[in-house]
């Protein structure tokens with residue numbers, strides 16, 4: 001187990017390193033940030049002074065090594081636009097996004113898995129057909145469009161919920177959260193549901209497919225032959241088996257929700273990372289883009305690692321392989 | 325015959341498929357006595373598994389039991405409510421399947437699975453359930469059963485897994501265990517050990533077995549009685565020794581001719597020519613007719629079951645093979661284990 005962990009950690013570090021190179025070179029290739037940073041009317045001398053100050057006159061490998069060295073000390077540079085350390089800037093937006101993404105995942109899981117299990121248990125029932133219809137909708141209707149519909153219906157027509165922004169926050173363990181007040185929840189409801197819809201569709205399908213597969217397996221038949229009540233057949237024999245693919249997708253979806261909640265954050269003017277990165281791309285705020293992308297890589301690598309560990313907990317066959 | 329524990333009478337199970345409906349099991353009848361091993365033999369697709377599932381009420385749509393009775397100690401299982409039937413399954417009639425890789429849940433410990441099976445019928449603590457599971461593992465000859473409770477299925481060999489499955493089936497000392505080709509996936513020496521174990525269990529505990537197999541050699545070494553199935557029907561039944569020594573039905577004879585261990589080494593093995601018809605394409609009259617060396621025009625009419633030897637044997641054939649002169653059929657009753 002320890003060996004497995006060390007091996008996976010080394011892999012993770014290698015991935016982050018390679019990705020940092022790709023991201024840096026990739027971002028380097030687009031545009032010249034000086035044109036964005038500086039008043040077009042500025043004279044040549046000022047231009048060159050600034051270029052030197054930011055190190056843009058250095059060759060690419062030197063720039064990368066400087067960046068890498070700084071990164072290892074936790075310094076991702078300063079935002080050209082906000083004039084703040086990039087890491088602080090991004091981390092200040094993280095709680096809002098985390099809150100939104102987690103809420104969306106909770107909604108999707110709490111609704112999606114039981115619905116999917118039911119749809120897989122009774123595939124021919126009318127209720128199951130309705131559930132599958134819902135999942136197709138969640139899959140295929142564009143998020144932004146649903147978002148706009150939600151705003152029109154619940155914010156404008158009915159006036160039940162606010163149309164955007166984040167509610168008041170409290171500090172819990174040093175992190176700003178908004179879910180502990182009605183007002184905060186009312187702001188969170190629409191964007192969280194909007195963001196949950198796609199995942200809901202996905203989890204319903206996964207749970208249903210897993211259910212259908214496992215229910216027809218020999219060990220379920222054997223469990224029934226032993227006279228286990230259906231509740232036990234599903235609860236004991238089926239759930240753990242179908243949770244394996246669900247955990248994978250859950251992890252990946254959680255990562256991508258955190259990283260790419262952009263559309264929902266924009267529609268609902270949610271002050272999270274997604275909005276920050278869109279703004280930064282607009283103005284070519286290079287340090288923010290690079291740091292953000294690297295953060296995303298770290299995030300995915302971490303989630304993958306956690307998923308692998310959870311896997312080992314769920315599936316004893318993997319555990320022994322990892323230990324060998 | 326008060327010692328009959330399971331009596332299957334006219335069992336019929338149909339499947340509704342897109343191409344139409346057919347009877348995978350069509351009027352199957354046989355009796356199983358206490359402590360007896362009944363071999364249910366036939367080629368793949370003859371309806372052996374469906375017979376087994378039907379007895380336990382494990383047939384799922386598009387399948388449906390369309391006729392007959394399954395009397396377990398006099399009580400008709402097919403007439404029970406789903407919940408009453410569930411209480412019988414595992415407790416009074418149990419089943420073991422072919423593939424030992426798949427019949428145990430790969431993500432649960434052996435102990436967890438067996439304890440759940442104990443507690444499906446008895447209100448006992450988890451510890452008591454585990455103790456019973458451990459005892460059952462010991463009964464089927466598994467070494468250090470305590471440790472096996474903590475193992476996952478993939479940590480055991482195929483033979484061990486099948487023993488675990490049999491131990492699970494034994495947990496509630498059922499009257500009958502239906503075993504659906506349980507040793508087919510195992511190698512011959514392991515198979516031999518398990519067969520010996522089953523024979524011992526049947527003799528010592530009085531548990532009866534319906535041993536489903538396509539391998540007549542298994543039947544000859546294990547079973548007291550044999551039922552030969554073809555195209556959803558039992559075409560011949562009788563004491564295993566008698567049937568193997570002197571088959572009455574042409575299909576049984578064909579099957580016997582193709583069993584290596586019942587022949588001299590080096591002898592060329594004839595196969596039954598042709599193959600079993602798909603259920604939708606069964607011919608009129610006797611289903612075996614296209615493959616039968618004895619077929620005549622009379623066989624265009626469905627044969628009816630005929631009994632011989634004072635009802636100890638039966639065959640479904642217009643032209644049954646005459647008993648082998650060398651085999652004195654009247655001596656079979658004393659040779660048969662069930663009579664002892």
Ligand SMILES: Nc1ncnc2c1ncn2[C@@H]1O[C@H](COP(=O)(O)OP(=O)(O)O)[C@@H](O)[C@H]1O
Nearest residue numbers: 339348367368369370371372373374375387603
């Ligand atoms: N779930 C099912 N749906 C449709 N046909 C089935 C199903 N199960 C079994 N059958 C058919 O019933 C017949 C008997 O099958 P089975 O009892 O499994 O044969 P075997 O003697 O090999 O165990 C076969 O023709 C098989 O195709």
Ligand code: SF4
Nearest residue numbers: 610613616623641642
């Ligand atoms: S009834 Fe006719 S075709 Fe069928 S097995 Fe007997 S002899 Fe052969």
Ligand SMILES: [Mg+2]
Nearest residue numbers: 372373374504
């Ligand atoms: Mg079968």
